[in-house]
Amino acid sequence: MSEKIVTAAVLVIGDEILSGRTKDRNIGYIAEYLANIGVDLREARVVPDIEDEIVAALNALRARYDYVFTTGGIGPTHDDITADAVAKAFGAAIDEDPRALALMRTRYKSDELNAARRRMARMPVGAELVDNPVSPPPGFRIGNVVVMAGVPAVMQAMLDTAVKTIETGTKMTVQTIDAGAIPEGRYAEALGAIAAAHGETIIGSYPSYADGSFRNQIVVRGRDPAKVATTQAAVEAMLAEIRAAAKPV
Amino acid sequence: MSEKIVTAAVLVIGDEILSGRTKDRNIGYIAEYLANIGVDLREARVVPDIEDEIVAALNALRARYDYVFTTGGIGPTHDDITADAVAKAFGAAIDEDPRALALMRTRYKSDELNAARRRMARMPVGAELVDNPVSPPPGFRIGNVVVMAGVPAVMQAMLDTAVKTIETGTKMTVQTIDAGAIPEGRYAEALGAIAAAHGETIIGSYPSYADGSFRNQIVVRGRDPAKVATTQAAVEAMLAEIRAAAKPV
Numbered sequence: 001m002s003e004k005i006v007t008a009a010v011l012v013i014g015d016e017i018l019s020g021r022t023k024d025r026n027i028g029y030i031a032e033y034l035a036n037i038g039v040d041l042r043e044a045r046v047v048p049d050i051e052d053e054i055v056a057a058l059n060a061l062r063a064r065y066d067y068v069f070t071t072g073g074i075g076p077t078h079d080d081i082t083a084d085a086v087a088k089a090f091g092a093a094i095d096e097d098p099r100a101l102a103l104m105r106t107r108y109k110s111d112e113l114n115a116a117r118r119r120m121a122r123m124p125v126g127a128e129l130v131d132n133p134v135s136p137p138p139g140f141r142i143g144n145v146v147v148m149a150g151v152p153a154v155m156q157a158m159l160d161t162a163v164k165t166i167e168t169g170t171k172m173t174v175q176t177i178d179a180g181a182i183p184e185g186r187y188a189e190a191l192g193a194i195a196a197a198h199g200e201t202i203i204g205s206y207p208s209y210a211d212g213s214f215r216n217q218i219v220v221r222g223r224d225p226a227k228v229a230t231t232q233a234a235v236e237a238m239l240a241e242i243r244a245a246a247k248p249v
Numbered sequence: 250m251s252e253k254i255v256t257a258a259v260l261v262i263g264d265e266i267l268s269g270r271t272k273d274r275n276i277g278y279i280a281e282y283l284a285n286i287g288v289d290l291r292e293a294r295v296v297p298d299i300e301d302e303i304v305a306a307l308n309a310l311r312a313r314y315d316y317v318f319t320t321g322g323i324g325p326t327h328d329d330i331t332a333d334a335v336a337k338a339f340g341a342a343i344d345e346d347p348r349a350l351a352l353m354r355t356r357y358k359s360d361e362l363n364a365a366r367r368r369m370a371r372m373p374v375g376a377e378l379v380d381n382p383v384s385p386p387p388g389f390r391i392g393n394v395v396v397m398a399g400v401p402a403v404m405q406a407m408l409d410t411a412v413k414t415i416e417t418g419t420k421m422t423v424q425t426i427d428a429g430a431i432p433e434g435r436y437a438e439a440l441g442a443i444a445a446a447h448g449e450t451i452i453g454s455y456p457s458y459a460d461g462s463f464r465n466q467i468v469v470r471g472r473d474p475a476k477v478a479t480t481q482a483a484v485e486a487m488l489a490e491i492r493a494a495a496k497p498v
Contacts, residue, residue, distance in 0.1 A: 015453055018290045019423070020281025021468060022455065024273075027295065032269025041267045043302075046276065046293040049453070053292075076434045077454040078441035116437030134458070153458040174268070185325045188365030192327035204264055204298070205326040206271065209383070209402045219270060 003223045006169035008034055009061040010044040013054055013082050014072040014150055017046050025152050026071045030159065037163060038171035039067065049073060054085035062089070062145050067166055069159070072150030074139060076116040083140075086147055087124035097123045100138055107136035128165075132157035141165065173225040175232045179205075179216040182242055190238045191218065194231065200224060201231040252472045255418035257283055258310040259293040262303055262331055263321040263399055266295050274401050275320045279408065286412060287420035288316065298322060303334035311338070311394050316415055318408070321399030323388060325365040332389075335396055336373035346372045349387055356385035377414070381406035390414065422474040424481045428454075428465040428488055439487045440467065443480065449473060450480040 010030050016022040024046065031041045042065055047053045054073075061068045073082030087094035100121035108117060120137035123129075130139035130146060132154060139148045139158040146166075148158040179187065184205055195203045201222035207214045218235050222228040259279050265271040273295065280290045291314055296302040303322075310317045322331030336343035349370035353362060369386035372378075379388035379395060381403055388397045388407045395415075397407040428436065433454055444452045450471035456463045467484050471477040 012293075015451065015470075016455055016468070017276070018280055018293065019421070019468075019470065020277060020284045020290070021423070021425075021453075023277035027266070028269060028272035031267055035269045041269070042297060044267065044295040048291060075454070075456065076437040078437070078444045079453050112434070114434060114438065116441075117434040119437075120434075135463075151456055151458050151463075172268070174270075176270075185361070185363060185366040188325040188327070188368075189363065192365075195327045202264065204270075204328050205324070206265055207324065207400055209400050214384075214400075219265070219268075221264075221268065 002170075004038075004169040005223075006039045006067070006167055007042045007065045008039050008067040008069060009042060009065045011054075011057055011061055011068055011070045012044065012046040012072060012150075013049065013070055013085075014046070015049045015079070017072075018048055026150070026155055029152065029156065030069055030071075033159060033163075035172060035174075038168040039166070040169070040172070049079050049081060051081055051085045051088065054082065055089045058086065058089040058145065062143065066144060068145045069162075070145065070147050071155050074120065074137070074147060074149055076120055080119075082147060083122050083124065086142060086145060090124055090126075090142055090145075092124040092126055092142065094122055094124050096121045097127065097129070097140075099129055100140075103129070103131065103138060104136050130158050130162045132161060170223045172221045172223060173228040175220045175228055177218045177220070177232060177235050177239065179218055179239055181213065181215055182239065183214065184216050187238065187242055190242075191235065194234045194238060198227070198231040198234065200227045203231065203235070251419075253287075253418040254472075255288045255316070255416055256291045256314040257288050257316040257318060258291060258314045260303075260306055260310055260317055260319040261293065261295040261321060261399075262298065262319055262334075263295070264298045264328070266321075267297055275399070275404055278401065278405065279318055279320075282408060282412075284421060284423075287417040288415070289418070289421070298328050298330060300330055300334045300337065303331065304338045307335065307338040307394065311392065315393060317394045318411070319394065319396050320404050323369065323386070323396060323398055325369055329368075331396060332371050332373065335391060335394060339373055339375075339391055339394075341373040341375055341391065343371055343373050345370045346376065346378070346389075348378055349389075352378070352380065352387060353385050379407050379411045381410060419472045421470045421472060422477040424469045424477055426467045426469070426481060426484050426488065428467055430462065430464055431488065431491055432463065433465050436467075436487065436491055439491075440484065443483045443487060447476070447480040447483065449476045452480065452484070
């Protein structure tokens with residue numbers, strides 16, 4: 001089958017994540033969202049509200065992946081420096097975008113649209129708006145970089161809008177096989193042999209821990225559903241053999 | 250006052266985070282934990298289970314920050330490649346560590362300690378063990394890099410052990426001021442002026458969204474508690490002024 005691969009990175013911008021004040025929920029959300037539309041998230045980074053850090057991370061990521069999704073730093077306060085940093089990364093001028101301003105004029109009363117709020121209409125020249133139904137100011141996209149809010153509800157609404165403009169690839173087929181209480185160490189060698197024999201699929205083994213004991217899941221991923229099914233069958237047969245061996249006759 | 254700054258980065262290793270299967274809880278936990286002991290988390294990255302990616306990210310981070318904490322990829326299965334990647338990053342040999350093996354011998358029955366489980370005793374030569382009470386195999390530390398499990402309960406136990414061996418700096422004092430329903434755009438200009446006048450502290454403004462409306466908090470951070478208190482007072486006076494102006498006489 002013909003496979004198309006589209007890649008992405010997430011850049012989370014915000015002191016509040018690195019200080020522990022706010023627990024990031026955007027990386028996981030975007031990861032799952034992109035997987036569901038056929039975009040592979042390949043890397044995520046969290047950087048502080050420091051322009052040089054944002055510029056360096058953004059330039060590293062946008063050169064390497066098809067898309068970069070940023071979250072955070074596009075509000076009206078002094079610590080919101082993402083638009084300026086993105087403009088600097090692209091070597092673009094930054095200015096008040098007339099479309100963004102027009103949109104905001106319809107959403108703020110005239111005495112509300114003060115200088116601080118007007119700052120949110122500033123975007124790198126060449127950007128396209130990424131609107132959302134949750135908050136008045138839009139995000140934007142420039143080149144392969146989509147710039148979104150940090151507040152999860154707003155980010156999620158912007159992502160819904162932004163993905164309409166991006167290319168997507170062949171979606172990964174994912175099968176999860178429950179290994180239950182069989183310890184990883186019990187099936188690791190056999191699973192490694194299956195992984196080596198089925199190179200077109202990716203196999204992961206994931207323990208979780210609750211109430212003093214581990215339980216494990218094995219995940220098989222790949223772009224060709226038939227190959228994923230073949231690998232899945234091999235994993236299930238291997239686990240069945242272990243379960244049978246463990247049972248008294 | 251004399252201020253000592255100690256910095257760190259987190260490197261999360263695992264396809265399961267990037268595919269959206271598992272939502273990372275380690276970055277936020279480590280961020281908060283380090284803040285509480287006087288270590289500044291400056292960056293976090295998530296990379297897939299690909300050796301070259303782990304090596305490149307680890308070398309970038311360990312050169313730049315005082316400590317790097319990695320999570321994930323130290324189990325017994327084929328997708329657990331962190332120990333090898335860390336050895337490669339350090340240009341160190343990797344071998345079965347006799348102390349790790351001795352520890353594991355006390356925790357596994359002899360017929361349980363198979364080849365796959367013994368793999369978990371493999372560490373870069375020169376590493377020190379980072380033990381934990383939750384799972385049999387230890388993590389390890391080499392140079393400024395602490396290598397921990399990905400399962401949160403195990404990672405947390407290893408972190409408790411690892412931090413006993415690291416230097417810590419002057420703890421940030423953090424004050425959170427509730428701005429309630431006052432919109433960010435209403436106080437942004439005044440807050441920016443306060444931030445510019447109080448450069449020894451860091452001010453962040455953080456909206457959250459629930460049930461159709463935004464609420465905001467302003468956070469003041471700094472290593473000198475007296476300066477944080479001064480900035481906090483200025484922010485509170487500013488908000489009081491806005492609240493007074495909004496009230497009918």
